[in-house]
């Protein structure tokens with residue numbers, strides 16, 4: 090990627106709905122061919138941001154470029170080069186797979202429509218089902234059809250809004266293999282997800298909450314920047330100790346993961362003091378690398394504390 094301008098380079102994007110400041114001073118730079126995961130709790134502003142980036146929603150303020158077009162003034166040009174997969178399946182349930190794709194080909198005014206549709210069917214393994222009505226497809230196949238529709242016009246940027254929500258693990262894996270194949274061809278992908286394993290499959294991630302970006306970088310960078318120290322406890326009843334440990338000074342986050350308790354903090358001495366009374370049989374404590382989920386829980390806890398203060 091020598092000298093190519095970033096696919097997304099925006100700053101200070103804001104969007105309010107009445108009294109609600111849904112997106113605050115959002116900025117992000119994503120280089121071409123990268124997969125950037127977009128994470129954050131429900132209502133964080135992810136969908137609103139994706140809609141602003143693809144030209145469907147006008148920001149109240151902000152500046153920058155998407156695919157080198159001005160994000161405020163060149164929405165029509167951006168729309169033509171972007172593929173957007175909405176959170177809810179939005180194709181025609183009473184049309185077949187092939188008919189849906191043919192319809193999309195007409196919307197995009199593509200030449201060689203039949204060949205384009207055939208190529209998309211082949212690429213996503215949909216050929217055998219081409220005559221099946223979209224409404225009768227299972228979740229995984231619906232998502233594959235939606236991806237075929239979003240990529241039919243060979244966009245340079247793909248914006249995917251929770252594309253695998255409710256899809257089984259095997260179908261999710263196939264879907265992600267395709268996302269990586271598209272990125273290898275130079276397509277830039279911004280994908281919102283609530284799944285931690287998917288966050289780890291991204292080249293980089295952005296974590297947002299209450300409309301603000303709280304963390305940015307590769308998964309490793311986000312974990313390192315958190316400064317979090319995590320100790321795990323195993324043993325009978327360990328998983329039930331989360332509420333009382335959470336209340337102790339020095340503990341930023343305590344949560345049970347199966348039978349294991351994860352306890353995190355940023356001050357080693359305070360954390361050790363907090364767990365000292367619990368360092369006895371039958372509990373066994375071990376230091377562990379914090380997971381992305383540990384970091385995200387801590388980021389939200391910090392934000393809630395700041396907002397309550």
Ligand SMILES: Nc1ncnc2c1ncn2[C@@H]1O[C@H](COP(=O)(O)OP(=O)(O)OP(=O)(O)O)[C@@H](O)[C@H]1O
Nearest residue numbers: 106109111129130131132133134135136137138176
């Ligand atoms: N058109 C709208 N009118 C009014 N409020 C809206 C509108 N669109 C979004 N919101 C509000 O803006 C906030 C951010 O919503 P958004 O859908 O962007 O969040 P999200 O991060 O995508 O959430 P989720 O993970 O649940 O999809 C929410 O409080 C939502 O209710």
